[in-house]
Amino acid sequence: MSQRVLDALKAKFGDAIVATESQHGDEVAVVKRDKLKDVATWLRDDKAMAFDTPVFVTCIDLLDWRPVKAPGKPSSTRPEWDGVAPRFEVCWQLRSLAHRHRVRLKVALAENDVKVPSLTPLWSGFEWQERETFDMYGIEFVGHHDLRRIYLYDEFVGYPLRKDYPKEKRQPLVRRPDLVGDH
Amino acid sequence: MLELVTTKLEDVANWGRKFSLFSYPFVTACCGMEFMSVAAPKYDIARFGAEFPRFSPRQSDLLMIVGTITEKQGPALRRVYDQMAEPKWVIAFGVCASTGGFYQNYHAMPGADQVVPVDVYIPGCPPRPEQVLDAIMLLMERVQRKDGHSQLRLKREKIVLEQQRALDDD
Amino acid sequence: MPEIATGPGNLKSLVLGQQDAADLDVEHELPSELMTVNMGPSHPAMHGTVRIVLTVDGERIVKGDVQPGYLHRCFEKESEYATYTQVFPYTDRLNYVSPMINNVGWAMAVEKLLGIGKEIPRRAEYVRVIVSEVSRITDHLTCVGASAMELGAFGPFLFFLKSREWLYTLLEEVSGARLTHTYVRVGGVAKDLPDGWMPKLLRRLDEIDGVMVEVETLLNNNKIFRDRMAGIGAFSREDTIRWGCTGPIARAAGVDYDVRKDHPYSVYPELEFDVPVGTTGDCLDRYLVRVEEIKQSMRILRQACAQIPDGPVMIDDPRCALPPKTDAYNTIESMIRHFKHIVDGIRVPAGEAYTFVEGGNGELGFFIVADGTGRPYKAYCRSPSFVHLATTQKLILGHLIADIVPIFGMINMIGGECDK
Numbered sequence: 001m002s003q004r005v006l007d008a009l010k011a012k013f014g015d016a017i018v019a020t021e022s023q024h025g026d027e028v029a030v031v032k033r034d035k036l037k038d039v040a041t042w043l044r045d046d047k048a049m050a051f052d053t054p055v056f057v058t059c060i061d062l063l064d065w066r067p068v069k070a071p072g073k074p075s076s077t078r079p080e081w082d083g084v085a086p087r088f089e090v091c092w093q094l095r096s097l098a099h100r101h102r103v104r105l106k107v108a109l110a111e112n113d114v115k116v117p118s119l120t121p122l123w124s125g126f127e128w129q130e131r132e133t134f135d136m137y138g139i140e141f142v143g144h145h146d147l148r149r150i151y152l153y154d155e156f157v158g159y160p161l162r163k164d165y166p167k168e169k170r171q172p173l174v175r176r177p178d179l180v181g182d183h
Numbered sequence: 184m185l186e187l188v189t190t191k192l193e194d195v196a197n198w199g200r201k202f203s204l205f206s207y208p209f210v211t212a213c214c215g216m217e218f219m220s221v222a223a224p225k226y227d228i229a230r231f232g233a234e235f236p237r238f239s240p241r242q243s244d245l246l247m248i249v250g251t252i253t254e255k256q257g258p259a260l261r262r263v264y265d266q267m268a269e270p271k272w273v274i275a276f277g278v279c280a281s282t283g284g285f286y287q288n289y290h291a292m293p294g295a296d297q298v299v300p301v302d303v304y305i306p307g308c309p310p311r312p313e314q315v316l317d318a319i320m321l322l323m324e325r326v327q328r329k330d331g332h333s334q335l336r337l338k339r340e341k342i343v344l345e346q347q348r349a350l351d352d353d
Numbered sequence: 354m355p356e357i358a359t360g361p362g363n364l365k366s367l368v369l370g371q372q373d374a375a376d377l378d379v380e381h382e383l384p385s386e387l388m389t390v391n392m393g394p395s396h397p398a399m400h401g402t403v404r405i406v407l408t409v410d411g412e413r414i415v416k417g418d419v420q421p422g423y424l425h426r427c428f429e430k431e432s433e434y435a436t437y438t439q440v441f442p443y444t445d446r447l448n449y450v451s452p453m454i455n456n457v458g459w460a461m462a463v464e465k466l467l468g469i470g471k472e473i474p475r476r477a478e479y480v481r482v483i484v485s486e487v488s489r490i491t492d493h494l495t496c497v498g499a500s501a502m503e504l505g506a507f508g509p510f511l512f513f514l515k516s517r518e519w520l521y522t523l524l525e526e527v528s529g530a531r532l533t534h535t536y537v538r539v540g541g542v543a544k545d546l547p548d549g550w551m552p553k554l555l556r557r558l559d560e561i562d563g564v565m566v567e568v569e570t571l572l573n574n575n576k577i578f579r580d581r582m583a584g585i586g587a588f589s590r591e592d593t594i595r596w597g598c599t600g601p602i603a604r605a606a607g608v609d610y611d612v613r614k615d616h617p618y619s620v621y622p623e624l625e626f627d628v629p630v631g632t633t634g635d636c637l638d639r640y641l642v643r644v645e646e647i648k649q650s651m652r653i654l655r656q657a658c659a660q661i662p663d664g665p666v667m668i669d670d671p672r673c674a675l676p677p678k679t680d681a682y683n684t685i686e687s688m689i690r691h692f693k694h695i696v697d698g699i700r701v702p703a704g705e706a707y708t709f710v711e712g713g714n715g716e717l718g719f720f721i722v723a724d725g726t727g728r729p730y731k732a733y734c735r736s737p738s739f740v741h742l743a744t745t746q747k748l749i750l751g752h753l754i755a756d757i758v759p760i761f762g763m764i765n766m767i768g769g770e771c772d773k
Contacts, residue, residue, distance in 0.1 A: 023704055023705070023706070024465050024466060024468075024704060024705075024706035025465070025706070026705075026706055026707055052594050052595065053594050053595075053597050054595075054596075054597040055597065055707075055716070055718070055735060056707075056718065056720065056733065056735040058720060058731075058733045060705075060722055060730075060731050061731075064730075065724065065730065066724070067703035067724040067725045068700070068702075068703065068724065068725025068726055069725070091720075093707060093720075093735075097594060097608065097610060100615060100616070102707075104707070123595055123596075123597070124592075124595050124596050125595065125596040125597030125598075125740055125743070126597075127743060128739065128740070128742075128743040129739070129740070132739075136429075149422075150420075150421065150422055151290075151421065151422035151425040151772060151773075152255065152290065152422060152425065153254070153255045153422075160289050160290075160427070160430060161429055161430060165289070166289075167287070167288050167289065167427075167430050167431075167433075167434060168287055168288060168289065169289055170254060170289055170290075170292075171254065171289070172254055172257065172292070172297070173254055173255070173257050173258055174257045174258050174261050174298055175257075175297055175298060176296070176297060176298055176299070176300070179297065209395050210395075210402070211402045211423065211424055211768060212402075212424055212426075212446070212449065212768060212769055213446055213449035213532060213533060213769060216449060216450060216495065216532055217531070217532060219495075219499075219514060220514065220517075220518065220521070220531075223511065223514035223515070223518065224511060224514070224515060225515070225518045236397075238396075238397040250424075251424060251426055253422075253423060253424060253425055253426065255394075255422055255423050255425070256394055256402070256423045256424075259393060259394045259395055259423075260395075263395055285442065286426050286427070286431065288426070288427040288430055288431055289427060289430070290425050290426065290427050291426050291427065308533060309531075309532050309533065311531070
């Protein structure tokens with residue numbers, strides 16, 4: 001549906017766009033990390049693109065990604081992008097009110113290098129959502145003016161939505177003094 | 184003889200307390216909608232004398248913990264409970280406040296009784312208003328029987344104080 | 354003899370002399386310190402549990418630090434350990450005043466990944482639209498009623514709760530639960546509408562029409578209500594778009610965006626309804642937009658009840674539908690299929706998709722990453738309340754502390770949806 005967005009991106013930015021795919025009506029463009037700000041600024045300011053609304057930003061942790069191979073279809077393991085075996089994929093979804101098209105920008109990150117430019121200066125709506133992604137996954141958004149935890153308390157250690165954080169590991173702040181046993 | 188008088192006076196006082204519970208609804212989640220329904224005209228909680236929520240812990244004696252308590256909320260809940268004056272009662276409204284509900288994860292506390300002692304637990308997700316009214320009646324029985332956690336604590340402290348006085352006299 | 358005129362200024366100048374009175378009148382020259390006040394996680398506003406740390410100059414807010422997360426119940430982490438059908442109860446508790454819409458959104462998201470989005474039976478689509486719109490009405494009734502009560506109008510709150518009780522009873526007849534329905538399934542809905550339910554719904558809608566007239570008479574031209582709501586928390590159109598606001602808040606600011614019209618889904622293209630759009634983006638416009646949306650939802654419901662066709666309410670696809678009980682108890686293949694569905698879940702082929710519906714608060718979306726097993730690999734919920742609460746920091750600046758009440762009320766921040 002928004003295939004022309006992907007075509008225009010490829011035409012303008014060439015090899016800064018590592019890959020594009022279109023599935024289930026969504027258009028996805030995987031972008032090189034250092035070109036992300038330029039791509040996003042162009043998407044917002046260009047009249048034909050006019051992406052003025054932020055939709056969401058989140059992160060996919062690929063630690064346990066072992067998809068079941070569907071018979072007859074090619075394998076959908078994530079390719080190594082840029083020579084990096086990505087652990088995290090940070091996704092930003094943008095929408096244009098005027099043209100009604102949407103696009104998803106992705107940046108692949110390795111495990112030990114989780115810094116990515118923040119798009120909050122371009123769209124204010126990403127401010128809290130990037131804080132949420134930092135809180136849950138530990139992705140550091142460079143250029144975010146107030147990057148701190150939003151859902152969890154400051155004493156919490158770890159990033160709970162990563163696949164290696166156990167679901168039921170609680171870090172209680174306060175318990176009744178007369179309580180017996182482990183809670 | 185004196186004890187008979189004070190016991191009867193206490194029964195009268197508890198009779199008064201149970202029919203005029205001033206609730207502090209510590210509303211967090213979906214159960215709050217059912218709390219609103221209980222307070223609304225159809226399932227009137229006013230007929231039990233508990234209709235007007237006091238939004239200050241200093242002025243209330245019934246803490247209704249309505250909805251999921253998370254670890255981040257724990258210190259706030261404890262502080263609100265501590266600010267209430269004795270005697271006070273606690274109702275855990277909903278299964279999340281009772282035992283954590285079907286949330287077993289790193290943030291939802293497995294029940295509000297991890298931080299405060301609870302007198303009546305109401306299961307249900309969310310509980311039907313009739314269950315809440317049943318719980319209020321159970322609580323009223325507990326108030327009359329002097330069985331609430333805070334009333335038992337007061338009794339224990341009084342006994343300890345009297346024993347100490349007896350020792351000092353000796 | 355000087356004229357004894359009325360008014361404090363004149364009295365002051367009589368007593369103190371002209372110059373000193375003029376000095377005293379200049380308020381902003383009086384030094385004052387900024388004070389930090391906490392509006393704690395437990396507060397009387399009925400909408401959600403959130404903490405606002407305010408820095409105030411007298412009564413004016415200089416800075417507000419809004420801290421959500423007191424109801425973070427880990428929807429995403431729980432979804433990764435639950436099958437696709439087991440996630441439905443978790444979605445109920447996201448926006449718990451309009452739970453059917455969340456259910457429909459999740460079902461549509463999974464169906465998109467399965468590729469059966471266009472094959473849902475038409476009766477099932479109509480039933481989904483009917484229960485969604487009833488849920489939307491309960492959402493707006495709760496929001497407007499609770500906000501009115503917080504401003505002192507206790508009567509409208511009781512009238513709206515009375516109407517909400519009727520709708521809860523109707524939804525209870527459909528799904529079995531008053532609030533957290535878990536009614537929709539992947540491929541359709543769990544069971545059909547009961548006999549005689551639609552005439553009951555239509556009668557109740559007529560009664561709600563009467564309640565709306567009563568409440569509008571009480572509130573719309575009420576000087577106190579208008580003074581507290583008009584001009585408060587105004588958000589410009591450009592800011593609304595830049596912050597990602599959708600739903601009644603965006604529409605009140607003049608942004609004509611409704612997912613049901615702009616990216617139509619289900620059977621909304623066959624139903625006629627208008628989308629109210631405001632002008633100034635202040636609290637009064639948000640209230641008026643919500644009231645008008647209740648009326649438009651009732652219009653949709655009347656049309657849907659008239660147009661609903663007969664037929665099955667669940668798709669006939671073995672990948673996601675449970676077999677009928679007679680087969681499951683009598684043939685071994687159906688029993689195994691039933692067992693695999695319940696224990697392993699619906700096998701969704703690997704892929705990712707973002708699906709969005711028009712929730713009570715705005716664009717409610719689910720971004721699912723599937724890996725071919727019966728459990729989602731990642732299930733992210735794009736919640737409108739979270740996005741709107743972020744704007745609250747900007748909206749309350751420069752207003753009085755008492756203005757937080759209408760602003761927070763009209764943002765309709767639902768704790769479960771905001772904190773997921």
